Amino acid sequence: MQDVREAFKQTVGETIRSDELASVLQTCGVDAASVEFLLQQAQRFTENEVVSVSAFCDSLLQAPRTLSLGKSVAQVSGVETWNAHDDDLKQIAAMLSGMCKANTVPEALKEVHALLSLGHDLWTYAYMRKLYDRSPDLFYATIAEEPAKLLPAVYTPTVGEACQKFGKMPQYRRGCYLCISDRGYFKEVLREYAEAELEKDAEGKYLCDCIVFSDGGRILGLGDLGAWGMGIPIGKLDLYTVCAGFNPSRTIPLIIDAGCSGPEGNTDRLVIRDNPLYTGMKQGRVTHKSPQGTIVNTAYYGEGNVIEEFMKAATELFGQKCLLQFEDFNSNDAFPLLAEYRNKFLTYNDDIQGTAAVALAALLGSMKLRDPTCNVREALLKQTFLFHGAGSANIGLMKLLNEEAGVPLSSIFVTNSRGLIWRSEDGTHGSFRNGEQKAFAQVGEPVFDSKNLATLVENVKPTCVVGAVGVSPNCFTKAMIEALLAISKRPVVFALSNPKTQAEITASDAYEWSKGKVIFGSGTWFAPVEQDGKTFAPGQVNNVYIFPGMSFGAVCCQASSIPERLFLAAAEAVANSLGDEEMALDMVVPKRDRIQEVSLNVASAVVLEAQSMGLAGRTLGADWATVKSALDGMRWKPQP
Structure with a gap:
């Protein structure tokens, strides 16, 4: 809508009948399909009342989000109505509001410790989501105070169960849903989310450093959870911020809603898609057999497919340097999609490349545990x-x-x-x-x-x-x-x-x-x-040792692409971060409470490698110390 607003500036103050809005939009250069789509979002102007064109534009920009919510949530008019439409949801939301009263980090830690004492972290997960909704700064400052204890509660292993029950917990504003039924309008969906949730620069342009996106097709080892898989991109970006220093107001957790399988599609045989509290589009996935003989999502292939439309829309809105990270796609889709887009956009697949890199880091660490004096790269070859x-x-x-x-x-x-x-x-x-x-x-x-x-x-x-x-x-x-x-x-x-x-x-x-x-x-x-x-x-x-630093380094140096060589550099940085205490405990990777230090080491190694390969659009320094200092100064820090 920002482009439409600019076009409307020339007609501010003019009034027209609502039945003429379509022609005004077309005059402003909006294509016919988008005109129809935009008019659907302004039902308040359906009769022949007289309105100003600027008022119409403002109504779309300031209206509650509808396009970028899960389809079932949007159908009941938004998050607040959704949370109130079911008795259990309403009660859980009230309980969480009663639990989450903290205004300072010590107060938040006191509340969260009480929940952790139960020995089951799902309530802690729900509490932390509520805390984020109240104050992102307080949320991140609390995690940063005790990362080793709280990261498992907001991400793995708790996030797996959280995704299996995602719709049974209250929903919040955070998270953008791109439904395949909205093909042709993805840019408008992203724009709506950006207008509501992202920062802007002095010229009014949206600031988005990265988008972590999934289709929920293979959540951890749990299978197809569809739109309930939103917990994964949300959790991933929490780690981007806590571990590496991404500004959360410049990131988007996103689900591509391509449908969801029945109980046969997930390991616990859960009813997800047909659950009354399913937040996404209630239809099955449309698939076909690829030339390689594997079953793939039909919507992801061919000219103008949804992956291509999403990536083009994202880079048109946010720029070519916006990182687009694949997450938890089914393997049959993950490999061909990465191969198709890795050299066209700044993108990587964490399940393929991040997991590989941290496992390589752990193998290098293992060589070090066997013989602290060895050349770990040479030992690996044996x-x-x-x-x-x-x-x-x-x-x-x-x-x-x-x-x-x-x-x-x-x-x-x-x-x-x-x-x-x-x-x-x-x-x-x-x-x-x-x-x-x-x-x-x-x-x-x-x-x-x-x-x-x-x-x-x-x-x-x-x-x-x-x-x-x-x-x-x-x-x-x-x-x-x-x-x-x-x-x-x-x-x-x-x-x-x-x-x-x-x-x-x-x-x-x-x-x-x-x-x-x-x-x-x-x-x-x-x-x-x-x-x-x-x-x-x-x-x-766990990939947490790789992807926050990898992404931060790539974004900060404005890398043009992310080849495998950068993952090798990241893996070596993790292995080289092992200290005496970890060696004594036989740990193949550093302790979790050092994750911010390790992430900074990884980001520094990635920047230096990107610069040496000619991939960096911005040079941050000629040596390790200079690059590390520059990156440290670019980290976002919460102000609770």
Whole structure:
């Protein structure tokens, strides 16, 4: 509407009948489709009353949001009405208002500690969302005071359950929904959200540094949660701010609502789409089989598809330097969409590249734990890797190991549901399911039972095992751990699947079965373990060590693209941040309470690498100290 407002400035003070508004809009250069769309948003001017054109424009700009809300929320006239239309929602909203009275950080911590004492963090999550709605500054200052304790409550692991119940909790203004039924109008939807929620510069232009967007199609290891997946981009951007220093008023958490599967589409068989409190569009996803034989979302492909329209609309409104981060798309869509758009926009996929980078950081950290004096990059080249699961996380890590770190394909083995992935010598057949899996397939069908992980380990002889299968909890057995110990004195074992209920092995089992010899990392948090008089604190191999710093560095230096080389630099920065205390606890990544320091290290490494590759539109310094100081000065800090 900002463009329309500018055009209307020339006619301020003139009055017309409402039935002439369409012709006025067309005179101002608005296309016919947008005229129809805009008039639908101004139902108050449907009769032949006399109004000023400026009043019409103002009514659209100042009206409550309708376009950028979840479809079901918009249908009941907005957030406040939604929260009052259901008795349970109304009661929960009243309870949260009664709980959340804090005006200072100490008061907020006192309230949140009481909720944390219950031992279940869903109420803490709900409280923190209410606190954000009251005061973003107080929200972020509170988290920054105790990040190790509060980050798990506002993001993983709590956010998984929060997304499964997202519509059962009160809704708030934060979060933009782009529904595929609004194709052709995405720019107007984004503009409405920006007008209501974003900062502007002195010239009235919207300021947006980044958008984290998902379609809710693969939320963590929980499957398709549709519009209820909004908790993921919201939580992701919370970490952008707390860890790296993004100004929250210059970010947009966004869901592309392309429909939602039935109970068969999520791991817990929950009724999401047909729940009375579902906030999105109540229709199934429209899919088709891709040329590679995978099932993909039809709306994401072809000329003028919704991903392309969204990205073009976002960069037209906010500029080419606005970062657009893919999050929690189904793997079948994630890989081709990243390949299509990574060189056209400033974009990356955190599930593929961020997960890969933090896992690489943890592997580099593992090399350091084995031998603190070694060259970690060289030590990595001597390893044999077994990846259990061929989803986006493991594929991304394998690509990073092979293409950037130089690990040969002969040292990389990967499984899918059929066992070890293999291909014929001519590549015409095998157990691979798509091109990404085929690229890492071993030549020749295995002559052993490769579905049995202990047998697979005995034959492949890996020194590092990475599990990210997502649907097979506790699949790393005692027999498998014993087989690993017969190969390496200190095997590396990562259980990266989220949430904790999906982990391939628990920390206590890993340390107990190996007598503390396994170097263990997990995708979710596990409590420290005592084994034979030594304390082990498992490192949480979570993207939070990568994506806040990666994004902050890329945005601050105005990078033109984000190639894999930047993720290698980020991974090395994380590994180099390990300190003596973490080494003593056998942690493969730094402690969570150092996350702001680590994020600044990552951002600095990313900027220096981007500058050396000629990708930076703005130079922040010629050396580490200068770049780090410049970035530190650019961080947003809450003022509670």
